[in-house]
Amino acid sequence: MSSLLIKGGTIxxxxxSFKADILCKDNKIVELGEISVLPKDVETIDATGKFIMPGGIDPHTHMQLPFMGTVAKDDFASGTVAALAGGTTTIIDFVIPSPQQSLLDAYHQWRDWAKKAHSNYTFHVxxxxxxxxxAEEMNILVRDHGVNSFKHFMAYKNAIMATDDILVSSFTKCLELGAIPTVHAENGELVYHLQNKLMAEGMTGPEAHPLSRPSSVEGEAANRAISIANTLGAPIYLVHVSTEEAVDAIRYAKDHGQxxxxxxLAGHLTVDESVYQNPDWATAAAHVMSPPFRPKHHQDALWKGVQGGTLQTTATDHCAFCAEQKAMGKDNxxxxxxxxxxxxxxxxxxxEKGVNEGKITMNEFVALTSTNTAKIFNMYPNKGCIRVGADADLVIWNPAATKTISSKTHHSKIEHSIxxxxxxxxxxxxxxxxGKLAWHDNVLMVESGDGKYIDRPAYAPFYESLRKRKELNQPKAVAR
Amino acid sequence: MSSLLIKGGTIxxxxxSFKADILCKDNKIVELGEISVLPKDVETIDATGKFIMPGGIDPHTHMQLPFMGTVAKDDFASGTVAALAGGTTTIIDFVIPSPQQSLLDAYHQWRDWAKKAHSNYTFHVxxxxxxxxxAEEMNILVRDHGVNSFKHFMAYKNAIMATDDILVSSFTKCLELGAIPTVHAENGELVYHLQNKLMAEGMTGPEAHPLSRPSSVEGEAANRAISIANTLGAPIYLVHVSTEEAVDAIRYAKDHGQxxxxxxLAGHLTVDESVYQNPDWATAAAHVMSPPFRPKHHQDALWKGVQGGTLQTTATDHCAFCAEQKAMGKDNxxxxxxxxxxxxxxxxxxxEKGVNEGKITMNEFVALTSTNTAKIFNMYPNKGCIRVGADADLVIWNPAATKTISSKTHHSKIEHSIxxxxxxxxxxxxxxxxGKLAWHDNVLMVESGDGKYIDRPAYAPFYESLRKRKELNQPKAVAR
Amino acid sequence: MSSLLIKGGTIxxxxxSFKADILCKDNKIVELGEISVLPKDVETIDATGKFIMPGGIDPHTHMQLPFMGTVAKDDFASGTVAALAGGTTTIIDFVIPSPQQSLLDAYHQWRDWAKKAHSNYTFHVxxxxxxxxxAEEMNILVRDHGVNSFKHFMAYKNAIMATDDILVSSFTKCLELGAIPTVHAENGELVYHLQNKLMAEGMTGPEAHPLSRPSSVEGEAANRAISIANTLGAPIYLVHVSTEEAVDAIRYAKDHGQxxxxxxLAGHLTVDESVYQNPDWATAAAHVMSPPFRPKHHQDALWKGVQGGTLQTTATDHCAFCAEQKAMGKDNxxxxxxxxxxxxxxxxxxxEKGVNEGKITMNEFVALTSTNTAKIFNMYPNKGCIRVGADADLVIWNPAATKTISSKTHHSKIEHSIxxxxxxxxxxxxxxxxGKLAWHDNVLMVESGDGKYIDRPAYAPFYESLRKRKELNQPKAVAR
Amino acid sequence: MSSLLIKGGTIxxxxxSFKADILCKDNKIVELGEISVLPKDVETIDATGKFIMPGGIDPHTHMQLPFMGTVAKDDFASGTVAALAGGTTTIIDFVIPSPQQSLLDAYHQWRDWAKKAHSNYTFHVxxxxxxxxxAEEMNILVRDHGVNSFKHFMAYKNAIMATDDILVSSFTKCLELGAIPTVHAENGELVYHLQNKLMAEGMTGPEAHPLSRPSSVEGEAANRAISIANTLGAPIYLVHVSTEEAVDAIRYAKDHGQxxxxxxLAGHLTVDESVYQNPDWATAAAHVMSPPFRPKHHQDALWKGVQGGTLQTTATDHCAFCAEQKAMGKDNxxxxxxxxxxxxxxxxxxxEKGVNEGKITMNEFVALTSTNTAKIFNMYPNKGCIRVGADADLVIWNPAATKTISSKTHHSKIEHSIxxxxxxxxxxxxxxxxGKLAWHDNVLMVESGDGKYIDRPAYAPFYESLRKRKELNQPKAVAR
Ligand SMILES: [Zn+2]
Ligand SMILES: [Zn+2]
Ligand SMILES: [Zn+2]
Ligand SMILES: [Zn+2]
Ligand SMILES: [Zn+2]
Ligand SMILES: [Zn+2]
Ligand SMILES: [Zn+2]
Ligand SMILES: [Zn+2]
Structure with a gap:
């Protein structure tokens, strides 16, 4: 395999941040610094005036997800082209077994679907x-299949909702396995109640969507998941935090040593709930996701959460449905x-909204788009890192170039961009x-199937003190 | 009926706080100030150097409660003697229907039991x-029976636990009726899990009790109840708040306009969890209640909650079990x-711990022991108040007298005092x-049955803005 | 003197809230309830369908204040007409001695100016x-002149600014006297620095005013005053809280038992800083006050502070300067x-913004506009209260009437209304x-000089626990 | 110069954390990993079963400080022996000019004193x-002398106290230079007042010391310094945070994006204020430092601050006075x-108290004892880091060894250990x-003078967003 040299950039x-050349070979970064002796067959990229950063990791996508009676448009092939086009080299997608379905069966099904990926990928289950x-299949997934995170939906009653008894059992198992539980935090009973109430009142349009999932519904569930984890001594990861209440709940827990x-999500940071008032039904419906976009003051709280260290990762919940699919809910x-x-x-x-507005430094940008996710899900320092020995997943950023985001030019299959x-x-x-050029000058350079599955071992470093505490907290009977 | 004159005290x-005489007649305070013209048949109490305050209201007692296979020792006769001996003239007890039992049937059962009360009483259901x-019986209770508060147990799985769907339905109904939902806030699933885990580990003694209900279990449930109420626009009242987490949850909500x-409870303010380490099983067991007594820093949080206005009422959860009854759990x-x-x-x-230690003023003492409860449960200004026209329920406090609390002298039937x-x-x-002397110089002056049932109308004053908000928050469809 | 009967209203x-007639005589409320036997010479007001509330108390006005080289347009005559026209029956104005001026001299000067008042009045010094x-004159003011509150300006460097050493000395004296220190909380050094910096940058217009006093400047000073009071064991009152930071500082202190x-101010609750961007200089300048109007999210924080009990009183800082006076700062x-x-x-x-929007109840409205101020500054229950024996200062509110606020119809002498x-x-x-009709059907019914000075005794009820704590906190030497 | 190989340890x-050998040469780490080809003259240390971590950096020491009429016992020679004996390879000491003294003169004086250091060192001024x-000398220190941090004492009135005007001027200058202001946060006016008051009350012993500097005094100053920095857009570093109030102030600021x-300090994390009650005057006096040791609940707050990321560095404020020196305050x-x-x-x-009690992980231990300090004061990645190219400052930790701390065996010159x-x-x-063995098997291996001065450049990475914000926040005049 030939080598790749990136010259003249700032890492x-x-x-x-520092100036250095990077030499990549066989997947890996093999040299860093001023590189004078070059291997044969080296391909050179000039990065003068540009920043070289670890490839992005999106910890939350749903490619070709079967959901609500249809299947998300972007599959692992098209979705990962979009990822690479935007600098993201790894996605963490979700295996979502149906109730009563074997976790392993579902896992293998998703692995099969993902074979056509252009970028790297791995799975929460x-x-x-x-x-x-x-419980037994969780064991096997951790031991044999490189899974170290399990997802729980606290919403979607009568479908995939995990009630408290399931949360308690599963978090306990995660702790036993050195895995990390993650939650979609919305109170499913309240959503169910509000959906019925709104429909009964004749509120059938997309503007009812945010009303059926107000911020308190997320705040409640966030707090509940955190408290259950706290009680059990387990770690916890909250996906797509979209509200001030949830930020406050995480902060409270962290400030108490949890x-x-x-x-x-990039969307929650920048899009607000006024989109649901759009007089065009399709436009309003195109924004329907859960949790919904929020009143503006939540954006401020999310940015503050990012700045103060309460929120560590950024994701997208990429789950693309086209206008035709959205129209399934025309009357409901x-x-x-x-x-x-x-x-x-x-x-x-x-x-644009973080670095350019002085909210975060470039280093924090890297942490938020790549490194922190790699650490939490135990892929660091192979991923999320630029050093000799790390995987050669990189993005070259041109701070002087500009671009206008548009669905006309994006690489998702759907016709709308938020x-x-x-x-x-x-x-x-x-x-x-x-280690290979995957996207360059607006051209895709890799093929479907070039992406690799990433094994993620259990017991990320943060587990050290959790284990110690568990040991110290063994109950002691009073001698009587 | 003869009149009663209290002379020379400070109201x-x-x-x-001000000096005035009080003249009582036919249940009521009929005159206040310097009283010179006296009715015939007046009985006079000299209150020189003493404080006259509204009779205490304990918003949380369980007289003769059938619970955990036995019945609480203090019935409405003995329990209300204890109340009067301590300056409390009204208790709010609980009607607790079994699952599937008619609320009205249960209500009438409790009304019947309470006929022997010495003090006044009323019921949460x-x-x-x-x-x-x-739902229909809640209607009737509010409309015809003077009930304006409904209680929900978030713990006690497989018994009387109210799951989220019940909370949502019931809180919604309360809002419709102008009643106030109250909750015992502990996450029942976690308690159940921890109880099983501790028993499996051989932790069978009373020291396991607090470990089965750590503070996070209460914090979670407090937050959940508050968030559900917030989502629905209902008011909410948390009984026996015992943890920093729950205080913080209430504070957060109040500070956001909820x-x-x-x-x-007086107990949670002053007793800490070290009691469960007592080498004497019976002593440790005598302290078993839920929520349990807590590590000391929670007491500090509770007092701060009292001082800052986060907590408004004080109660006891009086539910007296004797040593023999406690022994039912000897091995479990x-x-x-x-x-x-x-x-x-x-x-x-x-x-002693509030006024004498400079934590609260005497006026705050009155608010916390009587007035606030009267206001929240809509008995004010008949109760909780000293003015012409108010009910003549009073306590005369001698700041110069001293006393040592002891089970040897208390009026509860049980042999232990926390x-x-x-x-x-x-x-x-x-x-x-x-309007009558009920307790004087250590002598009971009334008879069983002299206590009256108190009707409490719906729509306490705090409901005014809740109704306005509900009206303003009607959802509006987008015209498309 | 004739009597006044208010019939048919809701108190x-x-x-x-309850229906009752009110009979007033000689300054006082003499009867309340259904009044059938009437005195001779009674004048009757029909209040059917209306609310009768305690007359408003504005705890913060500056009538005819000599300030910044000119004198406020509204004097005690015109200013108190405006007060009565708006339902306010008492103002608390400020005696502001020049540095080195005798407090007593200044006090008497202000008393003299206030003789022409139409409404009641009293003074902070x-x-x-x-x-x-x-220190000695503070003694005399408290003992002989009914002053129980002293004001401190933490801004206005090189003029009336009280530095930390003065705050420490004065708060200590207040504690000794049973008086309450109050503060205008802005860090004077920062304001001075920013004013100079902005002027140096050519920012001479009114839009520079808010930039010279950002919210952090108030937050800092609020926290400082509170911490100093806390250290000394003194109470503290913050005037015109206008920022989230200051609300948070008060809340933090209250939640810690202070x-x-x-x-x-009514203005800070409803007007935001965009007014300083007005292209018309005079309009922008008309809004120049300190602290300035703020970005909108502060309004939300203030309302939440009102709802949660962090803020107890509402005021205006009424200090009216006309366009000609404002023009003094045309270039600076x-x-x-x-x-x-x-x-x-x-x-x-x-x-309008509180009760009608469901943010507060009518009862809370009364507390916020009258009762709480009366309590804090120890005028309760003569003021802020409707009961037999209280002063007959009342406002009759017609919930069905409407009105548009305008400088064309207001009673201040200036030509602008915020x-x-x-x-x-x-x-x-x-x-x-x-006890007399002062304003009725848009007609002033009293004369200049009819207003009375209100004596306010030291040691308001909240002082009870402060004194107890002081006593309990005496330092004890270690015997060595 | 010979090379040093550390074999078999866990880095x-x-x-x-990972297993690797380390080869050091000429000050630097030159190889990392499995090292097979060895240079000549290599000295080998066996680290099997041990942890190799970056050498500790203590950001707060005062060697041979002239203070309060005497000079601290540990000079740069003895103090840095103690440092090396404890695994610390760099100290940041303080140049403290007398009022009116040239900063450069003082700087050179301290540089001269420090020539005898055994470990590395650098200076805050x-x-x-x-x-x-x-201002001009700050310029020179940053440009020519590797100083990037300036210290401000908010206490010590009538000596070195920096009043608000100085803070404003100096923080402004720091921002201009890319330096970081640091503060000793205690309100000097309050301390002065309380010292005088306590002495007047006859409280002359060391037990009066904490009473003269209660936690509110620190909380106030912490908040003030933070608010001033916030207003100006400058960064801020608080030394020796010892109270819940100060932790809360930092957290509040961080959570608002500052x-x-x-x-x-290690001392504040583990020692509480009961030491001042020691009946032995000398023992009590030995603990006199500012801020003083605190009631226990502050320790809990400090640990929580460490765990949640509110506090980033650990230090000692090492400033050693012997019993004879302490005795200067026998009567005062x-x-x-x-x-x-x-x-x-x-x-x-x-x-012991962090890692072994499960409060922090080993990685967090390294961050807290070395890396974070290196980053904040811009010495990273030369210091605080183990990688090829970094300075060879290391400590080898034996997790299996035990030791009892005692003044009998410590290397400070004083006769007491807290x-x-x-x-x-x-x-x-x-x-x-x-790159050299400095301390090994309880033997000092280097000589006085072997320590090096560390230059610290301005504009640490965190400055990136501060500069961007400053640029975006330029005030704009309204065109009129
Ligand atoms: Zn989701
Ligand atoms: Zn998702
Ligand atoms: Zn209960
Ligand atoms: Zn109960
Ligand atoms: Zn002011
Ligand atoms: Zn003012
Ligand atoms: Zn210091
Ligand atoms: Zn120091």
Whole structure:
């Protein structure tokens, strides 16, 4: 295999910035610094005036998800093209077994679907039901299949909702296995009640969607998941935090010594709930996702959460449904497939609204788009890192280039972008995945199937103190 | 009926202190100030150097409660003697229907039991199950029976636990009726899990009780109840708040404009969890109640909650089980009947640890022991108040007298006091109930049955803004 | 003197609402309830369908204040007409001695100016410098002149600013006297620095005013004053709280058991900082006051502070400068006289934006506009209260009437209203002051000089626990 | 120069742990991993079963400080022996000019004193007065002398206290230079007032020391410094945070997007204020330092601050006074020289109470004892880091070894240890400084003068967003 040399750029990691050339070979970064002796067959990229950063990791996507009676448009092939086009080299998608379905069966089904991926990928596995076989399959997934995170939906009553007894059982098992439980935090009973109430009142349009899932519904569930984890001594990761209440709940827990992580979507950081008032039904419906876009003050709370360290990762919940699919809910907002795209735009949006507005430094940008996710899900320092020995997943960022986001030019299969028209100053020009040029000058350079599955071992470093505490907290009987 | 004159004392209300005589007749305060023209047949009490305050209201007692396979020792006769002996003239007890039992049937059963009360009384009614008949009976209770509060147990799985769907339905109904939902906030699934885990580990003694219900279990449920109420636009009242987490949850809600009330027990303010380490099983077991006594820093949080206005009422959860009953759980802490006494000591404990330690003023003492409860449960200004026209329920407090609390001298039927040995500087010497001397110089002056049932109308004043908000928050469809 | 009967209305106090007639005689409320036997010479007002509330108390006005080289336009005559027209029957104005001026001299000067008042009035006295004679005159003011509150300006460097050493000395003296220190909380050094910096940058217009006093400047000073009071064991009252930071500082202190009070202006609750961007210089300048109007999210924080009990009183800082006076700062925003009007509109604004929007109940409205101020400054229950024996200062509110606020119809002498154009649903129609009709059907019924000076004794009820704590906290030496 | 090989150990950095050998040469780490080809002259250390971590950095020491009429006992020679013995390879000491003294003169004086250091060192420079020459000398120190941090004492009235005007001027200058202001946060006016008051009351012993500096005094100043920095857009670093109030102030600021850092002392984390009640005057006096040791609940708050990321660095404020020196305050606690030792024990104490108790992971231990300080004061990645190219400052930790801390065995010159008797499980056995064995098997291996001065450039990475914000926040005049 030939080598790849990136010359003249400034390397930006989660903690420093410095000028250096990078030599990649066989998947890996093999040299860093001023590189004078070159191997044969080397391909050279000039990165003068540009930043080289770890390839983005999107910890939350749903490619070709079967959901609400249809299947998300972007499959692992098209979705990962969009990822690479935006500088993201790894996605963490979700295996979502149906209730009563074997976790392993579902896992293999998703693995099969993902074979056509262009970028790297790995999977969280959802716990949608419970019995002893589920516990046993969690064991096997951790031991044999590189899974170290399990997802729980606290909403979607009568479908995949995990009630408290399931949360308690599954979090306990996660702790036993050194895995991390994650939650979609919305109180399913309240959503169910509000959906019925709104429909009964004749509120059938997409503007009813946010009313059926107000911020208190997320705040409640966030707090509940955190408290259950706290009680059991387990870590916890909250996906798509979209509200001030949930930020406050995470902060409270962290400030009391708990191990809690929070993820925020590029969409929730920048789009607000006024979109549901759009007089065009299709436009309003295109924004239907859960949790919904929020009143503006939540955006401020999310940014503050990012700045103060309460939220550590950024994601997209990329789950693309086209207008035709959205139209399934024409007369009933609860039937509009929930989901929006974004895997391509995530890093650009965070750059424009974060770095360019002085909210975060470039180093923090790297931490938020790549490194922190790699650490939490135990892929660091192979991923999320630029050093000799790390995987050669990189993005070359041109701070001087500009671009306007549009569904006309994006690589998702759907015809709508929630970031339509946003001007970006500083764009990803070249993406290197597994040591090879994957995206360059607007051209896809890899093939379907070139993406690799990433094994993620249990017991990430944060587990050290959790284990110690468990040991110290053994109950002691009073001698009587 | 003869009149009663209290002469020479200082009246202390929830907002002021002033010298005045009080003339009572036919249940009511009929004159206030310097009283020179006296009716015939007047009995005079000299209150020189003493404080006259509204009779205490304990918003949380369980007389003769059938619970955990036995019945609480103090019935409405003995329990209300203890109340009067401690300056409390009204208790709010609980009607607790079994799952599937008619609310009205249960209500009438409790009314019947309460006929022998010496002090005044009224009832919260618990919602332990749900269907349309429950909703209809809530209607009737509010309309015809003077009930304006409904209780929900978030713990006690497989017994009377109200799951989220029940909370949502019942809170919605309460809002419709102008009633206030109240909750016992502990996550029942977690308690159940921890009880099983501890028993499996051989932790069978009373020291396992607090480990099965750690503070996070209460914090979670408090937050959940508050969030559900917030989502629906309903008010909410939390009984026996015992943890920093729950105080913080109430505070957070109040600081965001929500209508939330919190009650604290005299026991939780002053007793800590070290009691469960007592080498004597019976002593440890005597303290088993839920929520349990807590590590000391929670006491500090509770007092701060009282001082800052986060907690408004003080109660006891008086539910007295004797040593023999407690022994039912000799080999299994989960079988120890939960409950402690306190209806007699509540006001003295709050005086000693609150007023005498400079934590609260005397006026705040009155608010916390009487007035606030009267307001929240819509008995004000008949109760909780000293003015012409108010009910003549009074306590005469001698700040110069002292007393040592002891089970040897208390009026509960059980042989243990959680306040044993506490020295009190300032004691209730005379209690006037319904315009008559009820307790005087350590002598009971009324008979069983003299206590009256108190009707409490719906729509307490705090409901005004809730109704306005509901009206303003009607959802509006987008015209398309 | 003839009597006044108010018939058929609904009385609304800070804690209840009920139908009753009111009979006033010789300054006082003499009867309440259904009044059948009438005195001779009684004048009757029909209040059917209307609310009768305690007359408003504005705890913060500056009539005819000599300030920044000019004198506020509204003097005690015109300013108190505006007050009565808006339902306010008592103002608390400020005696502000020049540095080195005798407090008593200044006090008598202000008393003299106030002789022409139409409404009742009383005075805070400012501490603008310090030596032993100041301490001694504070003594005399408290003992002989009914002053129980002293004001401290933490801004206005090189003029009346009280530095930390003065705050420490004065708060200590207040504690000794049973008086309450109050503060205008802005860090004077920062304001001075920013004013100079902005002027140096050519920022001379009124839009520089808010930039010279950002919210952090207030937050800092609020926290400092509170911490100093806390360290000394003194109570503290913050005037014109206008920022989230200051609300948070008060809340933090209250939640830690401290005795702190906060005041908010009708203007800060409803006007935001965009006014300083007005292209018309005069309009922008008309809004120059300190603290300035704020970005909108602060309004939300203030309302939440009102709802949660963090802020207890509402005021106006009425200090009226006309356009000609404002023009003094044409080329230098620091020379624009600071001040706006509002004493007439305060209650209407709070009704419209508070009660009508479901943020507060009518009872809370009364507490916020009258009762709480009366309690904190120890005028209760003569003021702020409707009961037999209380002063007959009342306002009759017509919830069905409407009105549009305008400088064309207001009674201040200046030509601008910061509330211009606000529509009010529910207006004060009749104001009764000292038992007499003072304002009725848009007609002034009293004469200049009819207003009375109010003596305010030291040691308000909240002092009880402060004194107890002081006693308990005496330091004890270790025997060695 | 010969090379040094550390074989067989586990490298622990602030973010990962892995097995690798380390080869050091000429000050630097030159190879990492499995090292087979060895240079000549290599000295080999066997680290099997041990952890190799970056050498500790103590950001707060005062060697041979002239203070309160005497000079601290440990000079740069003895103090840095203690440092090396405890695994610390770099100290940041303080240049403290007298008021009116040239900063450069003072700087050179301290540089001269420090020539005898055994470990590396660098200096914060204190701003104790202000005029244009101070500003100019700050310029020179940053440009020519590797100083990037300036210290401000908010206490010590009539000596080195920086009043608000100085803080404003100096922070402004720091921002201009890319330096970071740091503060000793205690309100000097309150301390002065309380000292005088206590002495007047006859409280002359060391037990009066904490009473003269209660936690509110620190909370106030912390908040003030943070607010001033916030207003100006400057970063801020708080030294020796010892109270819940200060932790809360930092947290509040961070949660609002501000750039704030907090340092905590090993002493404040583990010693409480009961030491001042010691009946032995000398023992009590030995603990006199400012801020003083605190009631226990502050320790809990500090640990929570460490765990949640509010506090980033650990230090000692090592400033050693012997019994004879302490005796200067025999009759007046304000004359007891303030200071305690600890530079040797810091890392052991944090290991025992942090890592061993499950409060922090080993990686967090490294961050807290070394890496974070290196980053904040811009010495990273030369310091605080183990990688090829980094400085060879290392400590080899034996987790299996134990030790009891005692003044009998410590290397400070004074006869007292505030950690006396603490048992440590896991101790630093070998310290490597500048690539050489500096401390090994309880033997000092370097000579006085072997320590190097560390230049610290301005504009640490956190400055990136501060500069961007400053640029975006330029005020804009309204065109009129
Ligand atoms: Zn989701
Ligand atoms: Zn999702
Ligand atoms: Zn209960
Ligand atoms: Zn109960
Ligand atoms: Zn002011
Ligand atoms: Zn003012
Ligand atoms: Zn210091
Ligand atoms: Zn120091």
């Amino acid at each position: 930006v990691t989660h903690e420093e 959802a716990i949608t039901w419970w019995d002893d076989t589920v 191990t809690v992580f929070g993820e925020v 907002f609860t039937q509009i497939p929930n989901g929006t795209a974004g895997v391509e735009e995530r890093m650009m949006v965070l750059w 970031f339509e028209g946003m001007e970006i100053h500083g764009v990803p020009e070249t993406t290197i995945c597994n | 202390v209300t929830h907002e002021e 618990a919602i332990t199950w749900w269907d349309d008949t429950v 209508t939330v009330f919190g009650e604290v 802490f989960t079988q120890i009947p939960n409950g402690t006494a306190g209806v007699e000591e509540r006001m003295m404990v709050l005086w 306040f044993e040995g506490m020295e009190i500087h300032g004691v209730p010497e005379t209690t006037i109930c319904n | 609304v106090t800070h804690e209840e 400012a501490i603008t410098w310090w030596d032993d004679t100041v 005795t702190v009070f906060g005041e908010v 925003f620091t020379q624009i006289p600071n001040g706006t009007a509002g004493v007439e509109e305060r209650m209407m604004v709070l009704w 509330f211009e154009g606000m529509e009010i649903h529910g207006v004060p129609e009749t104001t009764i002051c000292n | 622990v950095t602030h973010e990962e 204190a701003i104790t007065w202000w005029d244009d020459t101070v 750039t704030v850092f907090g340092e905590v 606690f304000t004359q007891i020289p303030n200071g305690t030792a600890g530079v040797e024990e810091r890392m052991m104490v944090l290991w 950690f006396e008797g603490m048992e440590i499980h896991g101790v630093p056995e070998t310290t490597i400084c500048n």
